[in-house]
Amino acid sequence: MQLHFFRILTAACLGLAAQSAMAQDSGKAPSPAFKLTAGLYQSSGGGAASSDSTDINLRHSSKLGNVWIGRYVAPARELIQDRVGWDRTWSVGAVRIQPSAQLATGGALNGSVGVETGEDWYVGAGFGRTNQRETVNLNFDPNDAYSLSGGYRWAEGASLGLMYVRDDRLNPDQQHLHLVYRTPLPEGHRLTVDLLFKRGLVEDETIERTGLSVAYDWPRWFMRLSYDPKVNFTPQDMWRLAFGTRF
Secondary structure (H helix, E strand, O other), X not given: OHHHHHHHHHHHHHHHHHHHHHHHHOOOOOOOOEEEEEEEEEEEEOOEEEEEEEEEEEEEEEOOEEXXXXXXXXXXXXXXXXXXXXXXXXXXXXXXXXXXEEEEOOOEEEEEEEEEEOOOEEEEEEEEEEOOOOOOOXXXXXXXXXXXXXXEEOOOXXXXXXXXXXXXXXXXXXEEEEEEXXXXXXXXXXXXXXXXXXXXXXXXXXXXXXXXXEEEXXXXXXXXXXXXXXXXXXOOEEEXXXXXXXX
C-alpha cells in the first residue's frame, strides 16, 4: 500500500513540476514552488567500516502546505527506504500551529505538532510521536520527543534562536540543543549556521558532543555541509553534504 501511494504521489509531483515549468516559461510563476535536494552522507567510527548513503527528495509548496517525497539508499546495508510527508503552518490569532506527518515504506509513521507565538521575540513548543516501526531517522533529532524553542527575529530578516529537543519515550537521556543563526546577504543570498550540542547514552556510556551545520543559499541554488558526531546516538560520526535547487 505504501509503495502504491508513493507511485501516485510521485506522478502527481511530476505533473505539478511540469505545470510549474510551463508557468515559469510563460512568466506566470513569480516564486519557485519546488525544492529538489540531494544528500550525500558518510558515516565512520565506532569500530565499523565507513559507509556512504544518499538521500534525495522533492518538495512542493502550495496553499495546502508542503508535500514531499524522498528516497534513502544505503548500499552497504542493502537498504532502500521511500518516504512521503506533509507539513503546514496555520495562524490562529497570535498563535501559529505547525503539524507534520511522514510515512515510510515498511509502515513507519511519524507525526508532530508545534505551536509558536510572538513576532520579534518568539517562543514555541512541540511534540512528536512515531509508531516505533523500524526506520532510518533522517530528521536526526529525537522523534519521540518534546521540544522548546525561542529567539529573536530582526526586521531585516536575520534571526537567532534556540531549540531544545529531548526524547520522552524510550531514551529520555537523549537531548539536542540547537543554536541557529540566519542572516540575509546581498543579491538574494542567505547564510545559516546551526551549532548543535548533544548529550545522551551511546552503548551505555554518556556522551557529550558538539556538531555544526553551515548552509548557503543563492536565489535558486543552495548547499549545506554538516558534521554530526554520534549521529542518532550511535557510535558513528557522520558528515553530510546536501545541495539542490528551487524551481
